[in-house]
């Protein structure tokens with residue numbers, strides 16, 4: 001997840017929408033009081049669940065084992081989980097069959113996976129270390145905590161059921177496939193009218209705008225040959241280097257912030273060969289879809305020109321090049337009205353959590369781009385070094401994150 005701070009919304013802006021009043025009403029609910037009191041008794045259990053689930057590897061596209069592990073825990077807690085066609089674990093908490101759902105989602109997949117259970121450890125001070133422990137071990141453990149705390153309802157006569165979802169394929173080339181299935185194809189999709197995405201630790205953001213991105217793979221192929229005997233044959237690596245140099249000269253505005261990064265470069269077989277192939281993976285991001293299209297055109301032109309230049313100078317054979325889209329995350333500005341974000345701003349005002357709206361690339365991109373109210377938040381505690389083997393999560397402060405989530409969820413269940 002990449003965070004780009006935007007403006008802070010202060011509670012008075014929400015007065016007309018009556019959310020602060022709803023939060024005050026929600027804190028008085030017996031169900032909320034009960035869940036709040038039980039929170040502290042379950043913290044150890046939640047931390048232990050986090051270690052256990054993070055020890056089950058779940059790299060993007062291979063989340064099945066972690067999904068089955070989570071399903072077993074949800075079942076032990078007395079719920080009825082199922083695994084849908086995309087591989088998402090779906091747990092309905094139904095008050096009445098006629099009601100719509102508020103979905104609380106956390107992605108299961110990680111950039112790095114433990115190669116042995118010991119790669120995920122607990123230090124004497126309680127800090128959990130290892131790949132994926134914050135992103136999104138913290139969110140998944142919170143989902144299990146909610147499943148335990150919500151065995152009794154928060155709201156007696158709610159306007160919404162709750163759907164807990166541990167979804168696949170948020171990271172990298174997963175391309176938000178899990179949440180996309182939930183929004184567009186799942187039997188639940190039509191009945192979910194609010195999405196709350198729980199991702200990472202930080203309580204300081206309420207992500208209600210979607211940073212869009214497009215990812216491409218550029219592949220340049222040629223006849224190849226010997227570096228000495230066939231010198232002069234068109235060279236895929238040299239052409240690729242030229243293409244990257246050209247595309248990184250594209251104009252990238254700071255407003256709206258627009259970025260281009262070549263994240264992976266591959267090609268070649270040995271130091272004394274002209275390779276038959278070279279490739280690069282390119283990530284383009286902006287809040288504004290028009291900027292993404294413009295940079296995409298610059299990437300296409302850079303590839304075409306670099307390959308043409310290499311072919312022109314070559315003594316025999318020709319290079320070919322293909323630019324393939326490998327990822328597309330929709331951009332979305334803030335919705336004119338977003339009850340999920342409004343609710344959490346009011347909750348944070350009430351709990352004195354200093355949070356701000358931001359624009360980021362999360363599972364919330366998909367519902368937001370479809371015009372469905374959604375926000376992504378962190379779940380409390382502290383975390384760092386995400387996407388690195390030294391990733392860590394310190395549970396101190398998790399209590400506040402859980403209380404925040406329970407209160408916000410009660411409000412979203414109460415109000416239309």
Ligand SMILES: [Zn+2]
Nearest residue numbers: 001135136199
């Ligand atoms: Zn994440």
